[in-house]
Amino acid sequence: MVYLSKYIVVTGGVVSSIGKGITAASIGRILRSYGVDVTAIKIDPYLNWDSGTLNPYQHGEVFVTEDGMETDLDLGHYERFLDVNLSGKSNITTGKVYSSVINHERKGDYLGSCVQIIPHITNKIKDMVRKIAQESQAEVVLVEVGGTVGDIESQPFLEALRQLRNEEGHDNVMFVHVTYVPYLRAAGEFKTKPTQHSTKELRSTGIIPDMIICRSELSIDQPLKNKIAHFCDVEREAVINTPDVGSIYEVPLIINRENVGEYIINRIKIDACEQDLTEWEKVVESLKQEDYQVSVGIIGKYVELEDAYMSIRESLKHAAANLGIKVNIEWIQAENIIDEEKVSHLDSILIPGGFGERGISGKLDAVRYSLQNKVPLFGICLGMQCMVIEFARLEGFEGAHSTEFDTETTYPVIDLMEEQKKIKNMGGTMRLGSYPCKLKDGTMAHEAYGEEEVSERHRHRYELNNDYRDVLREKGLIISGTSPDDFLVEMIELKDHPWFLGCQFHPEFKSRPNKAHPIFVSFLRAALENHKHKSGN
The missing domain is CATH 3.40.50.880 (Class I glutamine amidotransferase (GATase) domain)
Structure with a gap:
């Protein structure tokens, strides 16, 4: 029996280190509060096999899973927010993908075909994502794509995930784009143009975001959200703001106030229980x-x-x-x-x-x-x-x-x-x-x-x-x-x-x-x- 999971793909634009991992983990926490079983994947477009030999100054800590994989630190966020133990397979790197494809080629598995980015690399990426979904039996699989839209190294992954949506169906794959909305103090206003350009760049890959999460130093108002919705062609209620906060654990509560969970459940048609975020609210309060x-x-x-x-x-x-x-x-x-x-x-x-x-x-x-x-x-x-x-x-x-x-x-x-x-x-x-x-x-x-x-x-x-x-x-x-x-x-x-x-x-x-x-x-x-x-x- 093939288990059918739903996929939520999180991409980032404008700048790196924007908080895609925290955003994805927060979405996962909200879905968990509805009784939905969630797992997570972090895609890292670098050529390293894993994070084991990366300098902490470049990439932060190396997070180790139960099965002994040295992974990206975002897996730590996922485990802490979702309260689950993830497999090392949940960290997909370009090194792992290309190594696997080359091994297959050397064994003759492609029957003499010319091995190419499309379909061989993209098919391998989809296989790795689906394998995690099947092994975890999770209702929802969060897939965070590392880097920023427009990066050369992330293009095969975006193409694979675009194909995934077509193959799995519109109701089973949702795209969330995280961008930065800068505030220019000299002008005394927020600027939405970086978000517009970032969304345009994502759309040029064939991916149309269903939700845009706007990171900002300060809170942005509804008229500004409406403007972003209009120029980026998403529904008004799907433009969400996450301003800077004192604790990362507050983020699920902030985006929950904007009905993120309800929107996602309706968008990908999940059967969910009544929401209960009480435990998480107590955690956030105790951290203050x-x-x-x-x-x-x-x-x-x-x-x-x-x-x-x-x-x-x-x-x-x-x-x-x-x-x-x-x-x-x-x-x-x-x-x-x-x-x-x-x-x-x-x-x-x-x-x-x-x-x-x-x-x-x-x-x-x-x-x-x-x-x-x-x-x-x-x-x-x-x-x-x-x-x-x-x-x-x-x-x-x-x-x-x-x-x-x-x-x-x-x-x-x-x-x-x-x-x-x-x-x-x-x-x-x-x-x-x-x-x-x-x-x-x-x-x-x-x-x-x-x-x-x-x-x-x-x-x-x-x-x-x-x-x-x-x-x-x-x-x-x-x-x-x-x-x-x-x-x-x-x-x-x-x-x-x-x-x-x-x-x-x-x-x-x-x-x-x-x-x-x-x-x-x-x-x-x-x-x-x-x-x-x-x-x-």
Whole structure:
């Protein structure tokens, strides 16, 4: 039996980074509030196979799915807004499409045909989109096309999606175009011409948008919407405005006030239940807490671009909302010396994951400060490894290090496992995706989760070296989480510290605004206690 899904395609115009991902995720959240089952796809027109080797400064964080695919950060938005786990197949790249087509050609699957963009590439794109729809059995599939209409690299995808509408039928495919409406302060007015040109560019590909969502710095009025509807040839009620807001989680509520959900349901003829956005409204309200505030210093090397640590930032917000407090994040460059002057005012410190030696000394400084001053410290992936390295050094293992940074270290407390050393491909040595973790009774980790075994997502090469496991335990290091066979160390903490916890995995990928991750909640609770202690409350 072939399952029939409906498709909502989201394109962008005028400028990049306009918020297509948030817009698509918000539409998904609204449809979920009607009881509609939704999944999502992000199309990235770059030639990379995945996001794994992209510089965070260029593309933001790498989001890891349950099945171990390194994907675009928009999949993180989809998972958080829709409260679903997406497959790595949900991130379609030009690299994946062309690689698959070439593999088929090499095997002779095209029977000697001249392989071309149309039909071979476009057919492969449609196949990939439909496969996700069929495997997910979702009623609605959101398809976000990365980049801006007019980009050369996105043309095959737009053509494929144009064909998809013809093949699936008008009632089963809807196009939403997200544009920017600039406000010229000197003239004191909004300008709609960029939106008009962007829509004209989209129409030149054969795609006629059903809805235009206008991003703007300030709210635009109805006469301006009417003008856009008139010149872009869409219905008046299908011109929607999303002005800048304090929190991305407000966007579903804003566009819902303009009856976006009702319009979409009628346009693609979905059977829907009565809408209930109550839970989401409560989430948004809880995120507005301002009264009690705690500070977290994030020690990283990509801190100039917050999107490089997007899931961590959002996880801290989720945890703060869960506790009824506000979290103030201070971004601290790890390449600098981290001394008392930089961190003494903070209630807590977090060291995120990463690769490469740059910034390691600053991260080790932060661990030393936490150990000496009993400040709550949360280490994620490389952050946990830095905790182990600095703890070992302070306990007499002078020069202890990771072989990632010092192959000649006397005490390689962090190292590759033997089977990993034989693999040469970038990413081949990685532990990627979801793995189980067994928790030790009586530890902070076990108390936070309230479970014996959990599943978390990984993205790393190096591990705590088992040769040093026993001696580090004798020095006071608690191994609070391991792989079920007890071979790999997944979590560490200390007994004589208010909150010193590191995990080899990335818990930030599983946090949701309505389901804050228990480790982040535990961490911020410790930060709150430290804040009270410092302020004498």
